[in-house]
Structure formats: C-alpha cells, structure tokens
Amino acid sequence: MYDRSVLADGFVVWDDRPADATHEVAVGGGHKVRVYSYGEGDETVFLLNGGPGLPCNYLRAPHLPLVEAGYRMVVHDQLGTGASDHPDDPSLWTLGRYVEEVEAVLxxxxxxxxxxxxxxxxxxxxxxxxxxxPQRIASMILANTAADIPHLLTEIERLRGAMGHETVQMMQRFEAMGNYDHPAYQAVVDLLDFRHIRRLPERPKPAADSKAGFNYPIFLAVQGPNEYHYTGSIRTWNRIDQLHRFTWPTLVIQGQHDVLTPACGMRIFNALPNGEIRIFQNSSHSAFYEEPQAYRQTLLDFLGRQRATG
Structure with missing residues (x-):
C-alpha cells in the first residue's frame, strides 16, 4: 500500500503511487527530464507545476484521481528539479527555454x-x-496564476499593506539591503505564506516532498527571493492583450485568499473569448489541498464537458 495523506474533508491522496510509465526526454544542451504517465485514457491531462524550481510531487498527487475518471495524466520534473537533470547553468532558467521544454515532452x-x-x-x-x-491545446485550466505580472505586483503590495505600515517599512528596508534571511523579515514572509499560500496547519506530504527538493536559484532567477518581492526576469511579463487568441475552453481557478489574487484571475477571465472562472472561498494558493472535494468536482465537470463536446 502506498503512503497516503488525508486532506480537508477527509479526501485522500496517494503520495507514492508509481507511474504506469516513465520516460527520459531530451530537452536540449545534452539535458534530460523525467516524465511520468498515469492511466490509459484516450484523453490526456498534462500538468505543469509551479515554482519554478519545485519537483512535481505537490501537483501530481492530488490530481491522480483524474486517472480513476478515465483520463491519462502526464507530468514531469522540470529541468533542475526532482529526478530530472540538475545542470548548474543560470542561462537555462528562462521562460522561453521552459516553453521549449514543454514542447519537447509533448x-x-x-x-x-x-x-x-x-x-x-x-x-x-x-x-x-x-x-x-496553440495547435496542441484542446482546453486549458489556469489555476492560481496571472497573465499580467505588473498588475500582480500591485496586488501583492496591497496584501503586504494589510500587515501595517511599520511592517511594510521594515520589509522594504531589508529588501533594499538584500537581507532576506533576517529573522524579522522571514517571520513576516512566513505569516504572509500562511495567509496567502497555504492556509493549512502543516504541509501535506507531497507538498513537503516538493519543498524539500526546492532548487532555489531557479526561483530566484525567474521570480525573486520570495512570493512578495519580485526581482527576477518574469517581473515585466504581461500577456493579457494576447489572450483573445485562446479560442479553446479555458477554466480559471483562484482562491479567495490567494497571493495571486482573484483580481488577477478576473483579468484573465475578462480577456478570454471562451472562458469561465471559479473562485474557491476557503482557499489560498492550492484549492486542491484546501478544498479538495470541491476542486476535484470542478475539474471533472469542466473536463467532462470538453469530452462530451469533443
């Protein structure tokens, strides 16, 4: 029997269920990534986890029930994480290269x-x-994300502001010095994480496993030192004006308390020609752990409609 985690509402995820097939895929530069395939359904759900710099454990485990509903599920450890190669080359940590990595896997x-x-x-x-x-996309689920980072940064400032003026000043002072490890600064980040990343008493095991394998230099290069201070290459990225090209059905998922706020989700939804949105009222950044039953049903309803019309 595999290890299991019991989530909210008594929902169970199997942490160590072995893949039905694994693949080593070349992604350029002599590097390879590990890909995991589950189930034999005639329609495939491809998962791409967050980070960057995290192994796929945290996203893979709570989505394995899709296999029981008849879907094939494919997910991979992105380059630099998990069982994939770990090159020490900062030039690899770019959005464009990761896009080509996804294409190589598919x-x-x-x-x-x-x-x-x-x-x-x-x-x-x-x-x-x-x-x-675009030719590979049948439908999309954009979960706890954004398409306009400059707008997201204004939302993050609003969330930081709720901590109080003196606390924000303290954070800005340490950020100006690059002293992100100071205990006072880190304490505020931990509290913000509890409010906006993980409103749970402890990490579920798959999330803890991903965190243990975190490749921080990748995150720092793309995003920054933490979720509330962006210094990396993604900080000016904005594709809102291109979302009209998403002609396929797209489901936007947000948590009411998410660091990538419902306002970020609404900006995506309002730009989509064929979109819908679901905001989970008791969740922050991971409704698949915070409201697992409702989250799973939302996914199955959306995917089932695509199967019925496809």
Missing part, C-alpha cells in the same frame, strides 16, 4: 492534443506555451 510522447493544467508558474509558462504552440 512531442516525445506524441501528445498531439492535450488538456493543459498549469498551476502558478505553470500557468505563466502554460500561457506562453499556448501562444507559441
């Missing part, structure tokens, strides 16, 4: 059309991927 598995589920950073990369390779 091409290697001959996945011509997929339902693409991108969470957080996986949504940013997914949006960029879909704009580059």
């Amino acid at each position: 091409a290697a598995l001959d996945l011509k059309r997929i339902h693409f589920l991108g969470h957080s950073w996986g949504g940013w990369c997914g949006i960029e991927y879909a704009l580059t390779y």
Whole structure:
C-alpha cells in the first residue's frame, strides 16, 4: 500500500503511487527530464507545476484521481528539479527555454492534443506555451496564476499593506539591503505564506516532498527571493492583450485568499473569448489541498464537458 495523506474533508491522496510509465526526454544542451504517465485514457491531462524550481510531487498527487475518471495524466520534473537533470547553468532558467521544454515532452510522447493544467508558474509558462504552440491545446485550466505580472505586483503590495505600515517599512528596508534571511523579515514572509499560500496547519506530504527538493536559484532567477518581492526576469511579463487568441475552453481557478489574487484571475477571465472562472472561498494558493472535494468536482465537470463536446 502506498503512503497516503488525508486532506480537508477527509479526501485522500496517494503520495507514492508509481507511474504506469516513465520516460527520459531530451530537452536540449545534452539535458534530460523525467516524465511520468498515469492511466490509459484516450484523453490526456498534462500538468505543469509551479515554482519554478519545485519537483512535481505537490501537483501530481492530488490530481491522480483524474486517472480513476478515465483520463491519462502526464507530468514531469522540470529541468533542475526532482529526478530530472540538475545542470548548474543560470542561462537555462528562462521562460522561453521552459516553453521549449514543454514542447519537447509533448512531442516525445506524441501528445498531439492535450488538456493543459498549469498551476502558478505553470500557468505563466502554460500561457506562453499556448501562444507559441496553440495547435496542441484542446482546453486549458489556469489555476492560481496571472497573465499580467505588473498588475500582480500591485496586488501583492496591497496584501503586504494589510500587515501595517511599520511592517511594510521594515520589509522594504531589508529588501533594499538584500537581507532576506533576517529573522524579522522571514517571520513576516512566513505569516504572509500562511495567509496567502497555504492556509493549512502543516504541509501535506507531497507538498513537503516538493519543498524539500526546492532548487532555489531557479526561483530566484525567474521570480525573486520570495512570493512578495519580485526581482527576477518574469517581473515585466504581461500577456493579457494576447489572450483573445485562446479560442479553446479555458477554466480559471483562484482562491479567495490567494497571493495571486482573484483580481488577477478576473483579468484573465475578462480577456478570454471562451472562458469561465471559479473562485474557491476557503482557499489560498492550492484549492486542491484546501478544498479538495470541491476542486476535484470542478475539474471533472469542466473536463467532462470538453469530452462530451469533443
């Protein structure tokens, strides 16, 4: 029997269920990534997890029930994480290279059309991927993500402001010095995380496993030192004006308390020609752990409609 985690509402995820097939896929530069495939359904849900710099454990485990509903599920450890290669080359940590990594995985598995589920950073990369390779997209689920980072940064400032003026000043002082490890600064980040990333008493095991394998230099290069201070290459990225090209059905998922706020989700939804949105009232950045039963049903309803009309 596999290890299991019991989530909210008594929902169970199996942490260590072995893949039905694994693949080593070349992604350029002599590097390879590990890909996991579950189930034999005639329609494939491709998961792209957040981070960047996290192994896929945290996103893979709570979505394995899709296999029981008749879908094939494919997910991979992005380059620099998990069982994939870990090159020490900062030039690799770019959005464009990750887009080509996704294409290499889908091409290697001959996945011509997929339902693409991108969470957080996986949504940013997914949006960029879909704009580059639209022919592979049957539908999309953009979970806890944004398409306009400058707008997101204004939302983050609003969330930081709720901590109080003196606390914000303290954070800005340490940020100006680059002293992100100071105990006072880190205490505020931890509290913000509890409010806006993970409103749970402890991390579920799959999330803890991903956190243990965190490749921080990748996150720092793309995003920044933490979720509330962006210094990386993604900070000016904005694709809102390109979302009219998403002609496929797209489900936007947000948590009411998410650091990538409902306002970020609404900006995506309002720009989509064929979109819908669901905001989970008791969730922050991971409704699949915070409201697992409702989250799972939302996914199955959306995917089932695509199956019925496809």
